[in-house]
Amino acid sequence: MNQNPFIDQAMEMVKAQAGVKQMTPSEMVEMTREIAEGLAKLAAGGEEHAETVQKPFIDPKKAIRLNYVICVECGARFKVLSKKHLESHALTPDEYREKWGYKKGTSLVCKSLTQQRREKMASTKIWEKAGKKGKAAEKKPESKPSADK
């Protein structure tokens, strides 16, 4: 069992308590233990949240690299940090972004892939434009039967 470094402090506090009200020895022991535990949790940074507040595996700002994305939750590397993987941490991509301070819509994809996608999208757009222009040019004005009499 680890010696709680706050036990002395806790004992002082219990002594003060025992001075103002009647306490049985077991009550004092119990109170000392509780205070020492509480102080230890406080020192660890936030009592109830001690377990839920989690240190990132890596600085989220450094997690998106050229050739891989590092999962801030577990340190695993991916080309694409998938929704499925995030589910294993009980997070949706949005929750993940929010949790680690990414901007909304940040793609959890390695930079080289993002770049490729961007290039692909850009060229797709060029083709789409060209395609639309072509079609528009092909479109013939409809010849309506003359309504004149």
Ligand SMILES: [Zn+2]
């Ligand atoms: Zn992970």
